[in-house]
Amino acid sequence: MVPVPEFRGDGSGEVVATAFDYSALSRALAGTPLAALAGVIPADFAAGVTHGDFPRWQAALAALPSIGVPSVDLKTTVRVGTPQQLSEAERNSLRATLMQLHPWRKGPFDLFGLHIDTEWRSDWKWDRVLPHLTPLAGRRVLDVGCGNGYHCWRMAGEGAELVVGVEPMLLYVMQYWALRQLLPAPPVWVLPATLEQLPETLPGFDTVFSMGVLYHRRSPFEHLDLLKKKLRKGGELVLETLVIDGGPGMTLVPPERYCRMNNVWFLPSCATLQLWLQKAGFSDVRVVDVTPTSTGEQRQTDWMTFESLSHALDARNQSLTVEGHPAPLRATLIARNG
Numbered sequence: 381m382v383p384v385p386e387f388r389g390d391g392s393g394e395v396v397a398t399a400f401d402y403s404a405l406s407r408a409l410a411g412t413p414l415a416a417l418a419g420v421i422p423a424d425f426a427a428g429v430t431h432g433d434f435p436r437w438q439a440a441l442a443a444l445p446s447i448g449v450p451s452v453d454l455k456t457t458v459r460v461g462t463p464q465q466l467s468e469a470e471r472n473s474l475r476a477t478l479m480q481l482h483p484w485r486k487g488p489f490d491l492f493g494l495h496i497d498t499e500w501r502s503d504w505k506w507d508r509v510l511p512h513l514t515p516l517a518g519r520r521v522l523d524v525g526c527g528n529g530y531h532c533w534r535m536a537g538e539g540a541e542l543v544v545g546v547e548p549m550l551l552y553v554m555q556y557w558a559l560r561q562l563l564p565a566p567p568v569w570v571l572p573a574t575l576e577q578l579p580e581t582l583p584g585f586d587t588v589f590s591m592g593v594l595y596h597r598r599s600p601f602e603h604l605d606l607l608k609k610k611l612r613k614g615g616e617l618v619l620e621t622l623v624i625d626g627g628p629g630m631t632l633v634p635p636e637r638y639c640r641m642n643n644v645w646f647l648p649s650c651a652t653l654q655l656w657l658q659k660a661g662f663s664d665v666r667v668v669d670v671t672p673t674s675t676g677e678q679r680q681t682d683w684m685t686f687e688s689l690s691h692a693l694d695a696r697n698q699s700l701t702v703e704g705h706p707a708p709l710r711a712t713l714i715a716r717n718g
């Protein structure tokens with residue numbers, strides 16, 4: 381078993397917790413309609429991890445500075461602390477530490493004057509989605525496929541009572557823990573799990589987000605059904621996914637890759653997606669946003685040095701992918717459970 385480093389996280393200067401400590405979540409779930417979620421909280425997170433990079437990532441978390449409980453803005457961006465709290469040398473050291481968790485895909489984050497310029501301007505998606513939501517204040521929220529939890533932090537910034545993200549990619553869960561160490565006990569939790577690993581029927585969330593996940597699933601109806609079973613009656617689903625232009629019934633099934641991704645199964649039209657949601661038992665289905673993904677929103681940066689969207693578009697015709705499919709167009713739909 382890899383030893384889990386201890387860290388200083390509350391700014392008191394004392395060692396206060398062990399990384400990957402989900403016990404406060406277990407306590408928060410007790411006696412709520414989400415109590416069964418406790419069953420998927422890892423008892424000993426590190427013990428089950430076999431990923432070869434894990435010790436290096438753990439060391440990065442252990443090397444994060446302990447800084448007094450900082451000012452935090454989760455409402456207009458994700459900003460922690462002020463530049464004055466670190467010297468230039470300390471900021472460079474923080475940069476080097478967080479670079480151990482490269483690639484940073486979802487963000488941006490501002491940490492003590494250090495700007496993490498992520499591959500995605502995830503704040504742009506949030507700005508498109510937020511105006512259409514039933515206000516999140518006081519709600520229990522599930523974010524399926526949350527990546528490093530960027531949108532989870534923004535949901536907390538809107539006053540959500542509890543935000544649970546699920547994300548199977550270990551590196552992104554580590555990025556979440558890195559952020560969490562720098563923040564004072566926020567009600568945001570990212571679990572190293574898939575949607576399919578949650579209890580199938582868990583109708584305790586007021587709002588469920590599935591953003592950027594549906595096209596990675598083989599069966600759209602199975603995904604929609606699992607999401608529905610996590611919502612209380614009357615709860616709200618926020619579904620964001622890749623779509624194509626077209627009428628009811630139209631769906632693109634890329635024979636091979638789409639935008640250089642080999643795990644994209646289908647891109648429906650908005651009208652098709654509306655039908656799918658209705659057929660899955662949702663009501664009040666609305667398309668609230670349709671936006672092409674630009675190379676300003678998804679691009680290579682210092683914090684994500686691999687190839688990005690511009691490499692996946694036809695150099696002579698940016699309205700097509702390199703495979704000849706329509707370039708990425710993303711829609712957000714909102715629907716009610718029952």
Ligand SMILES: C[S@@+](CC[C@H](N)C(=O)[O-])C[C@H]1O[C@@H](n2cnc3c(N)ncnc32)[C@H](O)[C@@H]1O
Pocket residue numbers: 486502505524525526527546547548549552573574575576590591592593596
């Ligand atoms: C394209 S990213 C979207 C991240 C974020 N939701 C956003 O909108 O920016 C999709 C994420 O879903 C995760 N994912 C894929 N299949 C999943 C599943 N079955 N359950 C939960 N997450 C999943 C992937 O690991 C990935 O981090």
